[in-house]
Amino acid sequence: MSAxxxxxxxxxxxxFGDFVAVRDANVNIKGGDFFSFLGPSGCGKTTILxxxxxxxxxxxxxxxxxxxxxxxxxxxxxxxxxxxxxxxLFPLMKVWENITFSMEIQGASARERRKRADELLDMIALxxxxxxxxxxxxxxxxxxxxxxxxxxxxxxxxxxxxxLSALDLKLRQHMRTELREIQQRVGITFIYITHDQGEALTMxxxxxxxxxxxxxxxxxxxxxxxxxxxxxxxxFVGENNVFRxxxxxxxxxxxxxxxxxxxxxxxxxxTANQGKLQVGDDAMMxxxxxxxxxxxxxxxxxxxxxAQVNHEEFEGNTYNIFTEGDGGKEIKISIPNLxxxxxxxxxxxxTLEYDVSNAxxxxxGELASE
Amino acid sequence: MNPDKIIRYSIWIYLAIFxxxxxxxxxxxxxxxxNSPGFxxxxxxxxxxxxxxxxxxxxxxILNGIWNSVLVGIGTVIMSVSMGLAGALMLTQIWPKLxxxxxxxxxxxxxxxxxxxxxxxxxxxxxxxxxxxLGADSFLSNGLFLTIIGQSTFIASYCMLVLVARLQRYDMTxxxxxxxxxxxxxxxxRKVLMPxxxxxxxxxxxxxxxxxxxxxxxxxxxxxxxPTLTIELAxxxxxxxxxxxxxxxxxxxxxTVFFALVNEANIKRKALIAEARKDATVGELAGxxxxxxxxxxxxxAIALIVLLIGTATVVGSAMAYSPDQCIAGVQEQKRLExxxxxxxxxxxxxxxxxxxxxxxxxxxxQSTPKPSNNSGFGSVFAPGTLEGSDSDAGDAAxxxxxxNNSGFGxxxxxxxxxxxxx
Numbered sequence: 001m002s003a004x005x006x007x008x009x010x011x012x013x014x015x016f017g018d019f020v021a022v023r024d025a026n027v028n029i030k031g032g033d034f035f036s037f038l039g040p041s042g043c044g045k046t047t048i049l050x051x052x053x054x055x056x057x058x059x060x061x062x063x064x065x066x067x068x069x070x071x072x073x074x075x076x077x078x079x080x081x082x083x084x085x086x087x088x089l090f091p092l093m094k095v096w097e098n099i100t101f102s103m104e105i106q107g108a109s110a111r112e113r114r115k116r117a118d119e120l121l122d123m124i125a126l127x128x129x130x131x132x133x134x135x136x137x138x139x140x141x142x143x144x145x146x147x148x149x150x151x152x153x154x155x156x157x158x159x160x161x162x163x164l165s166a167l168d169l170k171l172r173q174h175m176r177t178e179l180r181e182i183q184q185r186v187g188i189t190f191i192y193i194t195h196d197q198g199e200a201l202t203m204x205x206x207x208x209x210x211x212x213x214x215x216x217x218x219x220x221x222x223x224x225x226x227x228x229x230x231x232x233x234x235x236f237v238g239e240n241n242v243f244r245x246x247x248x249x250x251x252x253x254x255x256x257x258x259x260x261x262x263x264x265x266x267x268x269x270x271t272a273n274q275g276k277l278q279v280g281d282d283a284m285m286x287x288x289x290x291x292x293x294x295x296x297x298x299x300x301x302x303x304x305x306x307a308q309v310n311h312e313e314f315e316g317n318t319y320n321i322f323t324e325g326d327g328g329k330e331i332k333i334s335i336p337n338l339x340x341x342x343x344x345x346x347x348x349x350x351t352l353e354y355d356v357s358n359a360x361x362x363x364x365g366e367l368a369s370e
Numbered sequence: 371m372n373p374d375k376i377i378r379y380s381i382w383i384y385l386a387i388f389x390x391x392x393x394x395x396x397x398x399x400x401x402x403x404x405n406s407p408g409f410x411x412x413x414x415x416x417x418x419x420x421x422x423x424x425x426x427x428x429x430x431x432i433l434n435g436i437w438n439s440v441l442v443g444i445g446t447v448i449m450s451v452s453m454g455l456a457g458a459l460m461l462t463q464i465w466p467k468l469x470x471x472x473x474x475x476x477x478x479x480x481x482x483x484x485x486x487x488x489x490x491x492x493x494x495x496x497x498x499x500x501x502x503x504l505g506a507d508s509f510l511s512n513g514l515f516l517t518i519i520g521q522s523t524f525i526a527s528y529c530m531l532v533l534v535a536r537l538q539r540y541d542m543t544x545x546x547x548x549x550x551x552x553x554x555x556x557x558x559x560r561k562v563l564m565p566x567x568x569x570x571x572x573x574x575x576x577x578x579x580x581x582x583x584x585x586x587x588x589x590x591x592x593x594x595x596x597p598t599l600t601i602e603l604a605x606x607x608x609x610x611x612x613x614x615x616x617x618x619x620x621x622x623x624x625x626t627v628f629f630a631l632v633n634e635a636n637i638k639r640k641a642l643i644a645e646a647r648k649d650a651t652v653g654e655l656a657g658x659x660x661x662x663x664x665x666x667x668x669x670x671a672i673a674l675i676v677l678l679i680g681t682a683t684v685v686g687s688a689m690a691y692s693p694d695q696c697i698a699g700v701q702e703q704k705r706l707e708x709x710x711x712x713x714x715x716x717x718x719x720x721x722x723x724x725x726x727x728x729x730x731x732x733x734x735x736q737s738t739p740k741p742s743n744n745s746g747f748g749s750v751f752a753p754g755t756l757e758g759s760d761s762d763a764g765d766a767a768x769x770x771x772x773x774n775n776s777g778f779g780x781x782x783x784x785x786x787x788x789x790x791x792x
Contacts, residue, residue, distance in 0.1 A: 053550055075549045088547035092565050102551040104561070136647065153551050 004031030005066040005079065005156035005189055007052060013060035014047050021047040023213040025061070029191065029206070034183050036192040036200040039210030040236070040368065045193045046085075048210075049159050052191065053082045065157060081150035082159040086166070087142055089134040095145055096121070096130030102153035120148040123182075140171045147182065157189045164199060176202050197237045201225065209233045211366070217272070228360060229272030234286040236368035241292070241331045243285040243305075244364065250279055255361050256302065257285050261329055266302035267359035282364035287354050289320065289334040295353035303359070305352045307331050309345040323350065396623055403616035406697055410613040417696035420688040423621075426614040435602030438514070439583050442598055445518035446525055446582035447575045453522065454529025454574055455567070458537050461530075477531070479524035488591030491520035513594025520592045525581045529574040536570035624681070631677060634670035642667060 007029040014022040021044045029035045037045040050056040052063055054075035063070045070078060081102075089098050096117035097104070103113050117130050124144035134142055143163060150158055160179075164172045180203045183190045194200050200207050201221040208218045209232070216230045228234035235242065245259035253274050258264045267285045269277055277283065295304060307323035310330070314320075314337075321333045333352060402410035406417040426432060457476050464472055479487065499510040509515060540563065548558035564571075586600040593601050603615065 055546060055549075075546070076552045076554060080550070082547070082550045084543050084547060086541065086543060088541065088543040090544060090547070090562055101548065101553075101561075105552045105557055133647075149551070 004187070006031040006033075007035075007157055007189060007191065008064040008067075009048070009052075009061065010064065011061035012048070012051065012058050012063065014044070014051060014056065015059040020213050022051070022058075025215050027208055027215065027218060029189060031066075031189055032187055033205045034180065034190045034192065034203055036194055036204040036207045037210055038194055038197055038200040038207050038237070040195055042212075043210040044213040045210050046161055049082070049161055049191065049193050052157070053080050053159050054078045079156035080159055081153045081155035081157075083146050083150050083161065083163045085161045085163065087146040087163070089142060089146060089149070091134055093134075094130065095126075095132050095134065095137070098134060098145060099130075099148045099152050101149060116152060117148075120152055123151075123185075124148045139167050140175065143167065143175060144178075147179075151182075151186060155188065157191060158183075160190065160192045162193050162195070164194075165196075172199075179203060201237070207237075209236060211236070211368075226360075227271050228286070228362060229270050231284045231286075231362050231365035231367055234284070234360065234362060239289055239332060240286040241289065242367065243287070243329075245283060245285065247277055247279050247281045247283050247361070250277065254356060255283070257283055257361060259285075262305050262325055264302055265305070265359070266356050267361045268357055270360045270362050273362055277361065277363060283361050284364050285359055285361050287359045289332040290318075291354050291358035292331070292333045292352045293335070293354070294333075295351045297349060297351050299351050299353070303354050303356055305331065305354075306349060307352060308349050309347065311346065321345075323352075396619070399616050400620040400623060402613050403620045405613065406693060406700065408612060410611060410616045416700045417693045418691075419693040419697070420691070421693065422613040422617040423688075425612065426617045429614055431597075431602050431606075432599070432614070432618065435597055435599035438593075438596045439599040441514060442517045442521065442589075442596070443579045443582045445514065446521045447578045449518055449522035450526040450529045450578040451533075451571060451574050453526035454533050454578075455571065457526065457530040458533035461534055462537055462540075462542075477527055480527045482524070484524070484585065484587035485591070487523050488520055488588035491516060491523065491588070492591045495519065511594070513592065513596035516592035516594060517589050517596065517598065520588045521582050521585055524588075525578045528581060529578055532574040532577060533567065533570050536567055540566055628674070628677060631670050631674040635668055635674050638668045638670055 007027075009025045009027040012022055012025040013020070023044075025048060037048060039045050047056065051058050052065070052070075054070065054073060054077075057071075065079060075082075090101065093101070096114060099117045099120050100108070100113035103116060108116075114130075118127075121127050121130055124147060126141055126144060126148075129137070129141070134145065137145065146163065164175050164179075167175060176199055179190075179192075183203075192200070192203065201224075204221060206218060206220055207224050209216045209224060209228075209230075211230075211232045217224060217228060217233045219227075224233060224237050228237065231242075234240050243257065243259050243262055243265060245257040245265070247255050248258040248264060249256040250269070253269050254266065255269050255277065256264050256266055265285055267287075292305075305325060307325045310322045310324050312319055312321045317337055318334045319337060321335065323331045323333065325331045331352070398412055399410070401412045403422050404418055404420070405412060405415060406419040406421070461469065461472060461476070495510050495516055499508055502508075502510070504510060544562050544566075545558045548562045549555070553561065583598075584600060585598075586604065589598055589601060590604075597605070606615065
């Protein structure tokens with residue numbers, strides 16, 4: 001397996017009639033990376049995958065795999081293998097025939113195929129299951145067979161289209177680790193499509209956040225989570241409390257936001273927007289629930305927010321407290337479970353404190369829908 | 371009687387009537403194939419015979435008709451299944467807005483009367499033939515070609531319906547998966563789509579063959595030099611039919627039952643194997659699955675075996691059995707019957723003659739004439755009949771040996787057989 005073949009999208013546009021599915025996408029995926037496209041359904045991420053695998057021709061722009069332009073090259077000639085959302089295992093073929101389908105196409109003998117199938121079945125921890133039919137396997141087993149079938153084709157790039165979405169939670173979490181392990185073992189480039197930010201964050205080297213055909217931000221998980229460049233990225237990846245307002249003052253990389261409801265708040269301008277955001281611009285400030293903590297009631301300042309406890313939610317490792325900020329806006333706070341309860345605080349005013357470096361300001365924009 | 375029972379009985383009665391209506395004609399027709407009279411009938415039962423099967427296989431026209439039907443059938447199966455498959459694939463690929471229109475157009479031939487299709491096929495290809503400047507003996511005016519083309523016009527639509535039903539359950543991503551794994555479009559079609567479609571293709575093929583085999587109204591315009599079985603049968607009816615036709619019908623029925631049972635047994639067997647596989651452990655699968663025996667829990671297979679044994683017995687005994695003696699007996703009986711009739715006629719004439727002479731000779735002695743006895747019932751209803759044969763015998767002609775007032779004529783006369791020996 002030739003490791004380290006990168007994929008580049010250059011000014012990629014894909015249109016269906018008047019509908020623009022992908023708008024001017026520019027992505028450099030390094031060879032051997034685990035790269036995720038993260039976005040809500042209908043944002044065009046599957047369309048990008050189909051363009052990479054060759055089922056769809058770009059309306060404009062280019063797809064490059066290992067530096068070679070794939071224009072006019074069909075899916076069967078590209079060094080990619082796609083794992084479909086519904087897996088698309090051939091129902092009438094046995095597991096080993098499924099896995100080695102690509103070898104059958106190349107005219108390999110049944111014995112060679114059998115041998116390779118057994119190797120791959122060992123790798124995916126399904127030894128001796130080669131003679132079953134796909135319908136006789138469980139969801140997780142089918143999943144692994146689909147991966148083995150794709151790997152059998154020895155692709156340079158493996159494309160995965162939400163392959164875990166049909167699995168139950170436990171299995172999904174298990175398969176995350178397994179996929180990551182397989183990727184590190186074979187060392188080829190994985191391009192992963194998901195709407196689940198948990199999957200994207202745990203597995204990926206890099207993530208592209210997509211919204212309505214547009215790539216909002218590309219970066220590793222930590223960057224995306226801690227330093228979102230748009231309101232959409234901030235609200236889609238993980239949970240976030242949003243404060244709307246206008247930029248009233250800029251101090252270096254930090255800004256003061258005058259909010260209608262919580263007064264003037266102090267925050268850091270996200271890296272991508274430093275130098276672009278101007279005083280007077282509509283802005284949004286985001287603070288993660290876990291970045292908020294309780295402060296002595298009545299404390300005043302530009303990194304304090306006052307609110308009223310509404311209800312609490314016990315999640316085991318954390319308490320989630322839902323408060324009503326000034327003007328009825330809900331603010332969520334996560335506090336590690338250290339034995340205390342906030343039940344008796346219901347209806348009481350509290351003051352929340354945050355560190356300025358944990359509050360991020362981006363230009364006002366569209367939020368991810370709940 | 372409680373109402374539940376009444377309902378149950380009425381259901382059984384209804385079923386009996388229903389099946390009698392459905393299968394009765396077939397059973398009667400099949401039975402006539404084994405009766406010896408020259409016209410297919412079940413009563414009176416004369417002699418069990420297998421000769422009509424022999425007669426069938428000696429009938430050149432019927433054999434030729436079957437052969438032509440088979441040729442046409444094969445051609446029609448190939449044409450209609452491939453056209454049906456193409457049509458079905460097209461239906462799944464076509465622009466959704468056009469789909470309903472396309473469907474209507476492609477289904478239309480089923481709704482057009484076969485006669486119309488036959489005539490139009492004939493006219494259309496004749497035109498083409500002339501346009502190309504070919505003669506009457508060209509390929510395009512060949513009966514086989516025209517019949518296959520004509521039948522395929524509507525049988526392809528049937529096939530398409532069968533194939534579309536299966537194709538709708540096909541997951542198009544399977545083809546994409548095959549392409550993605552390096553297969554060409556042709557390979558994806560052959561290795562993934564075709565195996566999936568195979569059961570439907572097989573049933574479409576059987577359907578097409580049967581539809582072609584039984585077709586009459588389209589074929590009647592197009593057969594030319596190649597009359598199919600249905601055409602031959604229809605022509606035969608004009609000159610009167612023999613039980614050889616029944617023998618053919620019986621064979622078709624038997625073959626249909628045979629194949630239905632084979633199919634049923636096969637389906638059941640597959641279900642049993644799938645069931646066994648489900649329960650099998652990994653080790654068993656890797657080795658060999660314990661396949662259930664062909665006969666276990668498979669009523670259709672048992673019925674099939676019974677049918678085969680029955681067939682073997684019948685064919686075996688048919689080889690050994692000769693109805694000649696029985697037929698000779700029946701012929702003898704008929705001959706005697708005829709003879710008796712002739713005898714009766716003679717008696718009648720003699721009696722008439724005697725009466726005439728009596729009237730001429732002794733008109734004075736007998737004031738009232740004896741009632742003439744020329745009814746079809748002989749003298750059975752004559753008032754004097756029961757009084758004793760002696761009184762009658764005086765009037766009868768001297769040739770009449772004894773009273774002949776039984777319904778059997780001379781059959782039971784001990785002298786009758788002696789006379790025959792002469």
